[in-house]
Amino acid sequence: MIGQHLRSYSKRELSERRRVKTWQDQGFDVCQHLVPGNHLLHFIADTGWEGIIDLERWFCHRVPQSAALSSASWSPAQLETLFITCIQPINGLPQDLAYQRLESKGRVAASSVPAQAYACMASQGRVWLHTFPPHAPLEEGRRYLKADSLPLSIQFQIGYSHISMALLKRIQRGDVILVNHEECTVASSNHVLGRFIKIEEGFMFDETDVTAMSENESELSLPEHINEVAVAPVRSRDEIKIKLDVVLQQSTLSVAELESFYHGQVIPCHPDAEQNISIMANGVPVAKGELVWIEDSLGIEIKDIYQEAGDVSRQ
Template identity: 30%
Template sequence: MSNLRLRRVEVLAHARAQALQRWRRAGHGAGLGRPEQSSGYLRFAARGGEGEWRGLTGAQDWLSHALPGLRALLSDACPDTRIVRLFQAVAQPLVLPVDELRYHELIDIELITAAPQPVHDWPWLDTPRGRVWVTQLPAPRSLSRPVSAPLWLRGLPLRLELLLGVSHLRQDSRARLGVGDVLRITHRTDQCLLAGQCIGHFTFTPEGIHMQSTLAEPLQQHTEETPAQADLATLPLRLEFLLARQDTDLGTLAQMIEGQLIALTSDAAQHIEVRANGKPVARGELVQLEQGLGVEVLEVYRSEPPL
């Protein structure tokens, strides 16, 4: 894989950019930046249905939005130390307009005199109770011998598929799949498939794909037992990431798996087919994702994939 030139995706930066796009598409005021250092901030952790996330909001900004009448009655500015107690006393101190940030509990609430300066910009979201900086987003919901055949069979058409790997996706996450999402390849296979059977494995070289034959073995399905009462929306989908597909015949195939190379087109990494339970659902670009691989979605097939 080191010989294939891939665009590198920094996981956290990509997650922040994707969150920002989702919030803006929904019509919310949002952006990336760094908090000002002019006033105190309320730092907290939030627990919700999408997992735990962390953020902060300006103490005075929150008070002016959450309790505007109280601030108007005060002759002097309310000290930040009192604001944090008010923040802790209110049942729902934050009103968040996006589902992924909805919470049922705030914990680790504390007052900090100045916002920490992050290495990267943080996403922020304007809410009815002031601007909220999200410092940590919720975690995303993770042939040993040559083929021989009679001469009359060697011309039969076959389809060879090069499978990069597989992962699993919940049904409800499939419905939210959109352009720009990155799907992590959790289980690398690098298999050469013929009629659903593994006939070998492949490696990347500067010249193309090098195939190595193995004993024929059925493609593993990695199935898991599902409780009888499981919600249909939570049933996992098996995702497959297809690097290339090539029509060939037995004669040519026999030469390929004996060590010859398969040349890749220059844009092969931008045409990874994503299949859910065997059906094409998206097209994406193969990217370097920290120490592993991922596929950034370029196109989602809402109906039938293009021919």
């Protein structure tokens, strides 16, 4: 199975990675594979997330004058009480980790913190995240694709006819095919965008017919066996469908080489092809990523986004 050869994530891990990437983009120090200390406290915030903190290191940051005393002068139980009773014992965390009150879930051993746990640097030391906050992450500071320059294939269709395969095979030069259903529709990517009016200068979008479209969607749509056009018309620019192609490798072949390919010739594959997937939107490169396995499905982890569609200069 292909999933055995790819990096694998659960949906929960994928969500956590996106959230951590957001925090890192905002300038927070979040990393993995850090070894915690020996006096660890597991706590839960009133907003739903859980963390683990090294009480000794927290005490050193919080009360540096007293922290210089011998550890025999205080006990882990006393530090736990001090931590929980403090007003805002931890500061400098991402906004996703905001809280009003923390509650202790008891002290734990260092083995309770897996190597892959994320540790976020706060003003009072590292906080290992045991459970992420339940609400959606903030999207501030993220880069998005400027997709306005993507090409769209537009068809101005004047109607359609139902025809049998037998009749289609008998069509000859000079025959006339009747248009049984006249519909001046604008379609893109197998979805109806609306109707058009043919004027002397060219085509004009029929904006006055939007209400009629919604009232009679089934009549407006082309039949399923013709390009499988969607039943519901597109009423908003944001609903326009874009075809995304996931390209493992692009190769240039001669006609002779392609013919040999049909007869069993092997075309070399780049050794790191799975880590350099190209994502094409309507035939234009918009991003690159890595092929991963998400539970029981293939996925592409985005590594870079070309803010201007087709701009691959940063590769």
